[in-house]
Amino acid sequence: MAQSLAVNLVENIVHERVGDISILVIDDDNISNATLTSILEKFSYKVISVKVANEAVSMIEKQKDIGLVIANIELPNIDSQSFLTTLLHKDIPLILITPEIMTKKTSDSLTKATLFCLKKPIFVNDIENLWQHVLPKKSQVFEKINIAEKQKIVMTEDTKQIEAFMENLKRPRTSQATLLGRRKYMKAFPTSEMYQKRTSIENAEWKTKPMCPIEIENKGREGEKVEINIGSRCGLWTNFERHMKFLAALSILGEKSSRPKSILRIMNDPSLNHRHVASHLQNYKAQIERINETLPRNEWISTEKTFKYPSNYEYPFKASNLTKNLIEIFFKKPSERKETTPNLHLGGKLDLTTPSLFGNILNNSAIEAPSTTSNNPPYNIPSTNGVNHSGLVSTSFSSDKLLGLPSLPSSVGVSNTDTRICFPNSDPKPMQSSTSVFGTDMNPLDIDPISTLNSCVFQADHSIVGENYFLPDYTIEPLDTNIDQIGWIPSMEKNSRNEANMNHTDWIPSTENYVHPETDMNIISLETNTTQTGGAFSREGFVPCETNYDDNMTHRETNKGDMGLVPFEEGDDVPIEDLISFDIDVNEMDMDVWLENYDTFEKNIHFSTGNLENVLPSNTQVGSISQISMEGQDNPLAMHQREGMNGMNGEDNIDIGRKNIDLIDEILRED
Amino acid sequence: MLGLGVDRLQADINRLLTSLFHQGVLDEQFLQLQQLQDDTSPTFVYDVINIYFDESDKLLRNLRLLLMDREFSDYKKIGLHLNQLVGSSSSIGARRVRNVCVAFRSASELSNRPGCLRGLEVVEHEYHYLKNMMHEIFQLEQQRLLAAGARYPM
Numbered sequence: 001m002a003q004s005l006a007v008n009l010v011e012n013i014v015h016e017r018v019g020d021i022s023i024l025v026i027d028d029d030n031i032s033n034a035t036l037t038s039i040l041e042k043f044s045y046k047v048i049s050v051k052v053a054n055e056a057v058s059m060i061e062k063q064k065d066i067g068l069v070i071a072n073i074e075l076p077n078i079d080s081q082s083f084l085t086t087l088l089h090k091d092i093p094l095i096l097i098t099p100e101i102m103t104k105k106t107s108d109s110l111t112k113a114t115l116f117c118l119k120k121p122i123f124v125n126d127i128e129n130l131w132q133h134v135l136p137k138k139s140q141v142f143e144k145i146n147i148a149e150k151q152k153i154v155m156t157e158d159t160k161q162i163e164a165f166m167e168n169l170k171r172p173r174t175s176q177a178t179l180l181g182r183r184k185y186m187k188a189f190p191t192s193e194m195y196q197k198r199t200s201i202e203n204a205e206w207k208t209k210p211m212c213p214i215e216i217e218n219k220g221r222e223g224e225k226v227e228i229n230i231g232s233r234c235g236l237w238t239n240f241e242r243h244m245k246f247l248a249a250l251s252i253l254g255e256k257s258s259r260p261k262s263i264l265r266i267m268n269d270p271s272l273n274h275r276h277v278a279s280h281l282q283n284y285k286a287q288i289e290r291i292n293e294t295l296p297r298n299e300w301i302s303t304e305k306t307f308k309y310p311s312n313y314e315y316p317f318k319a320s321n322l323t324k325n326l327i328e329i330f331f332k333k334p335s336e337r338k339e340t341t342p343n344l345h346l347g348g349k350l351d352l353t354t355p356s357l358f359g360n361i362l363n364n365s366a367i368e369a370p371s372t373t374s375n376n377p378p379y380n381i382p383s384t385n386g387v388n389h390s391g392l393v394s395t396s397f398s399s400d401k402l403l404g405l406p407s408l409p410s411s412v413g414v415s416n417t418d419t420r421i422c423f424p425n426s427d428p429k430p431m432q433s434s435t436s437v438f439g440t441d442m443n444p445l446d447i448d449p450i451s452t453l454n455s456c457v458f459q460a461d462h463s464i465v466g467e468n469y470f471l472p473d474y475t476i477e478p479l480d481t482n483i484d485q486i487g488w489i490p491s492m493e494k495n496s497r498n499e500a501n502m503n504h505t506d507w508i509p510s511t512e513n514y515v516h517p518e519t520d521m522n523i524i525s526l527e528t529n530t531t532q533t534g535g536a537f538s539r540e541g542f543v544p545c546e547t548n549y550d551d552n553m554t555h556r557e558t559n560k561g562d563m564g565l566v567p568f569e570e571g572d573d574v575p576i577e578d579l580i581s582f583d584i585d586v587n588e589m590d591m592d593v594w595l596e597n598y599d600t601f602e603k604n605i606h607f608s609t610g611n612l613e614n615v616l617p618s619n620t621q622v623g624s625i626s627q628i629s630m631e632g633q634d635n636p637l638a639m640h641q642r643e644g645m646n647g648m649n650g651e652d653n654i655d656i657g658r659k660n661i662d663l664i665d666e667i668l669r670e671d
Numbered sequence: 672m673l674g675l676g677v678d679r680l681q682a683d684i685n686r687l688l689t690s691l692f693h694q695g696v697l698d699e700q701f702l703q704l705q706q707l708q709d710d711t712s713p714t715f716v717y718d719v720i721n722i723y724f725d726e727s728d729k730l731l732r733n734l735r736l737l738l739m740d741r742e743f744s745d746y747k748k749i750g751l752h753l754n755q756l757v758g759s760s761s762s763i764g765a766r767r768v769r770n771v772c773v774a775f776r777s778a779s780e781l782s783n784r785p786g787c788l789r790g791l792e793v794v795e796h797e798y799h800y801l802k803n804m805m806h807e808i809f810q811l812e813q814q815r816l817l818a819a820g821a822r823y824p825m
Contacts, residue, residue, distance in 0.1 A: 030726060031759040034719050038707045077688040099758045101767075101776065121700045123708075 021067030022046035026056045039127045053077035058085050070095045084113050680815035701764030723763050730756050749779045768797045
């Protein structure tokens, strides 16, 4: 028997009908009946189809050569005793088809009797591999490998069962010789192709099609090493929530320190084990790679020379980095700024792995090399001497296309040639309302990690592009409010609007969303912004110019109401990739560097140095930024004074960020 | 001359299909259907899709009758119909129809009458759109066959 089986395998593994078997299909849906029949016939099976379980019983009795029954799990009488006993009696394997929407619970007896299950819609690939189940009754192998008792039909992540099944397989059975014989033959002949095809199919489908854990049985039979994860993995991660948790964990840990173990710990999900997470992580990364590759490349692949790219930055964006930069901008004379650290730079290189609305817009390199903006570095706009309004402001994005660059108002009073203005990096979370990167109001970390973890939506690091995202229904606000929104700090209303827009906009990596090289990286905010005077520009700060500070102060006043919490909706219709957020881990090294830098701040502060000490991030919980910034506390400094400078270590970056921003905010407002 | 017609028709058909794929109206299941068509069943796709349209017409008509009824309260029945519709739509590869059906279904699970009505409208809209497109494709296909056949007169 094994011999002839081997011969069969050799000749035509995939399409050969093993023995003269007809297949009985029981389904009441005409369409799937038709498709399934057609598919089966392609594999040269004879197909008989019925619609009712009772008919099936009689058909089985009548026809002697039915080798397999494929039934729709939702049929009314499918688990009737008569049906099942007939099957058992005749030794006919049963495969179930589950419709997309399950309405009934399957009965135990049914699950015990069944060998395999498929989910609608049924693909050719599923049937292709079906032949393994369909063996001549004489072979007897089938019965012994029947693991039905060990498995559940409905896609569950029941690894214990799978393991039990594995044990089962290993246990010696009668006709083990046949089994072994079969395995050996399998190995010798090109069934490995089958296996590879199967694994590739599985790999391709793992995300989309949860497969029954019983799949593993097939692998076992093929004598290949059975990965417990394969079958269960598919089912595991189709649970959307779980995947969200996974993403959230990834965000928290950051790219660099995302190890399965820590992810697992964070996720705190009892049904996962280390291997699941590891393989999922691997797949996820691979998928990211693929996405990355498929994003259109623009001509502006920059070279190292053309953009300043903070070397100590890393994506994802860290709160400590944000505040570090912020402090630098505010408190350092431009000439003293480090070349390597862009001032307003938020976030590190843009990791395009997650498609974002801002996507490539912010990947501009320095304006000086407009044609070579890359996708990666944060947007840098070198200042030009003197405020060159037009130079910076005029991106010719049409309003409905522009996703984002807030107008770099000319008054990028960055009058020093070597200061760089950087746009906060666009973060791949375009769907979130933008949070101003900058500072004071910003809370990069307006992200409350706990809540966002729950909602799996990370706000943070949103690109600056506050209001200036031009989403299709964005309406232009009256002038003064626009000032406030020049990108940096989106108002709440704006946020919600943007959010609404963004949330329903799918990220389509079309070129229109990218900054056009031809535009020379000129960014136009709203058309109205071009009329902004120097004072109008940006908020907090880009500009170290003294005059601007005053203006900023006033502007900030008006904006107060807008500052603060950036609302985001939970459960938005956001593609999973977009929910990847930046990292907020506490990095002690960064803190040290920051502290180091801080020393040089003191002399250069525009306002009273007395306040400076208090600007430092402190230990105490500051509460939500909105509280502080919006309510304009009377004596924020007093509060800050309480806080020491030194207790930073180990503190959660979010708090640090918040505090920093609050403090800075307060200070600036003081003036 | 007639040969050219074939090419043009084929191009039209392809264009239509591609645009449907891009719009998400059809998905890969439809491709599988096409692959199943061969010499032994030269009109497979046509047959299956016609079955689908017949069934779905009936289902949609029933749904409409149910919902239009003043004393309507049987959301379960709607759910059943919808399940069927979902199943057959996905077997065909009619992704958009399937998706709006799922949305409709969730409205019916919540026993939300106006939601159901809206859902029904959307489903009907999508369904009819698909039907028209399919009819057009079939017509083109027929013409193409004729043109192709005429190329080699017996």
